[in-house]
Amino acid sequence: MPRLNNHFRQLTNALRYLARGDLPGLVNRLKWYGREYSNAKVRKRLISGSGAVWGILCTPHTLFVAQAISARLASHGIGSEIITGQLKRFDHDFYIVLCAQMFKQLPPGNRRVIFQLEQSVSSRWFTDKYIRDLEESFAVLEYSLTNIEFLAKKGVRYPHVHYLPIGAYVDEGAPGIQAEKKYDFVFYGDSLSSERRRSFLQELQSRYTVRICKDVFGEEMHGIIREAKAVINIHYYEGALLETPRLCECISLGVPVLSEGTADQGEYPELDGAVKFFEQGSIEAMMSAADEMMRNIRSFDSTLPAAAATSADRFAFMFDRFLVALGVLPANAILEKPIYVAEGSSFFALSLPETIDRRRAITRIRPDGCVIFDGIRNTRGWVGCASSFNALSRYALDKHLDKLTVIEDDVILPPDFDKVFEEVIDYLDNRESRWDIFSGLMADIHPSARVLSVEDVAGRTYVTMDKMTSTVFNIYGKRALELLSIWNPLDTDAVTNTIDRYLERQKDLRIVVTLPFIAGHKEEMTSTLWGFENGRYTPMIAEAERKIEALVQEWRRKKR
Incomplete structure (x- = not known):
């Protein structure tokens, strides 16, 4: 039956492309299904x-x-x-x-x-x-x-x-190798053909013992790295990206790095405590940072191991994410272990880093305290999406959080979001009756959905209902987190087990929503789950808001 339902959904989506005259979209979707059919054969061999x-x-x-x-x-x-x-x-x-x-x-x-x-x-x-x-x-x-x-x-x-960002490789089974420190710094890589590298290194050599290595690899190179107090990393190009393979190799060996800064170094917060950055292109800044690093070199003894372990954890999570996306590992494999988050929080933005326009968009509007989570992928997009919510709920329960806010990267937030969010949290914390989920907007209303209560607080109408359909902006209470944590990733019925439908069919839920909705949905984005433009959701959201308003009016009429 699930397979029949999936085929029916695919046919329905194809007819929708034709109905709106989107022939190129239909062709691209058919090509996608063709690739998936071919790739499925390979995946079977690699399980x-x-x-x-x-x-x-x-x-x-x-x-x-x-x-x-x-x-x-x-x-x-x-x-x-x-x-x-x-x-x-x-x-x-x-x-x-x-x-x-x-x-x-x-x-x-x-x-x-x-x-x-x-x-x-x-x-x-x-x-x-x-x-x-x-x-x-x-x-x-x-x-x-x-x-x-x-x-x-x-x-x-x-x-x-x-x-797949490069990470440290910590071989816990290998004995730690200690070496006598012979050099202040080691540089390895091509310095002969890079004038900018030579300029930096010549200045560093004027004050410190610096060994320069070229065409040395493997264990021989590792032995030399261990003999250094630190490794110096200088870019070959002006405006280069961070050379994470070199940095992670060094910190895996227990040796800190002094590195020229980059525009993208903020993508690797896990390196804090193992890598010291200085201003890109500035020899003066390098020398100042080198002086400070050598004076405090022992401080890395306490900070580097934790940074290396976090870097290794990130690589492990992201590589497993890749294996699950390929179908080499089952969907539940990545959910049975701790996830990687850049920093602890009770507020996350769910985003696939590979959909780079959406990632850049959410990065620009990300509220204070909101941490971006690299969403889990799956050959079935909706399974990956639901897996992400399952993983975040397990994280929240493990950290003993009483609520968790999750927004998706195609959300529209109001200009005064911080104020609105503070007011909503204050309402939820102080309301007398139970709540399970606060929804910033709804894309659909179940025919049997009922209004349970209506409150007008500080100029905003809060409506409590028993069903919901949307995950663009939600705040999850303890009971909802527990429900999300037991969602089954191996149930592939897209009719009943997408994360919003899964929540919709739960009994005795208390869903709070405001009128008007406090969030919106970007029309210009393309759904990463179903492959169609989000503009299709716009009339659905407007209709959902209209239906809730009608239900509220009926509730008020009965209460008079």
Whole structure:
């Protein structure tokens, strides 16, 4: 029956495209279904426990990243082999290729994922051939939001792209290796062909012992890094992105980093306590930061381990997110372990980093105290969405929060949101009767929905109902959090188990909504769940508000 319901929903959506004359939209949707059918065959071969062995093809300077990937695959019982040279035959079941442009021959497109590690600030690597290689791959991994934005303009975009920021790799089974400190700083990378790097390093060498390494890799390089008090990171390009592979490799070895700053360093809050930044392009700022770092180098003994562990946790969560999105792991696998959040909060914005326009939009309007959560993905978009709410509810219960606010990245907030939000929270905290969910807007009203009470407080009408349909802006109380935490990710019936329908069919819920609604829904955005424009929701939301107003009038009439 669930499969029949899904087919019926797909047919209904197709007819809607035709009804509004959106033939290009229908064609794109049919292509998407075609790709999904083809990809499903590959996923069946890769399901965890199938015995599939992955090949990880890398260059020597990306060996650290390959090792982190291999370790994470092993944690799920998936075998892998790291290869640092060109293969003549591709006999593994599947491949992850790092720095694909460095290899003359690549595995077949339907058996490879390319991990894109180049910086979009330099266009020399992004040739037409390289873009085709990305497009023809089963999927693309990308470590930088800036690069995701760049690739989207090249036509390589969601759902083909998966965000995977590099993280530390902490091998808990390996003994800690201590080394005598021989150098104040170590630099490794290409300094000979970069005049800006040479200028920085020459000045640093005038005051400190600095070892410069080129074409040294693997354990030999790790041994040298351990002999340094710190590693110095200087950009090859002006305006470069943060070199997270190098930074994470160093902090994994227990060595802090002094790094030139970048515009995107704020994307990696987990590095705080392990990396000290100085102003980009300023040798004077580097020297001042180096002086301070050397004076207080012992302080990293207490802060670096926690930063490295958090970085490793983020990588683990995001890599598992990728495996679930591919269908290699079941939907419940990522929900059985702690999630990664950038900082503790009771207010989250749910957003897929791969839908970069939406991510940039919510970042611009994000209220104070609101933390962005990288939404969980699934081949069924609505399962990924519901999984995100399930994960956040488990987080809230684990942190003993009495309420949790979640907005989606296509929400419209009023200009005076902080004031409105404070008033709503004050009302919820002080109302005498129970509430389970506060909804900022509703997209639909169930035919059997009833108004249970109406209150006018401080010029705003609060309506309590027994059913709801919308997750664009909600505040969840303890009982709702408990219900969300037991939602079943393995129930794939889209008619009854989407997160809003799941909540709608719960018994004895108390839903509070205001008239008029305090939030809106951006029409220009495209639904990441169903693939149609949000403009379709606008008349539904207006109709829902009208229906609630009619129900309120009827309730008031009966109470006279």
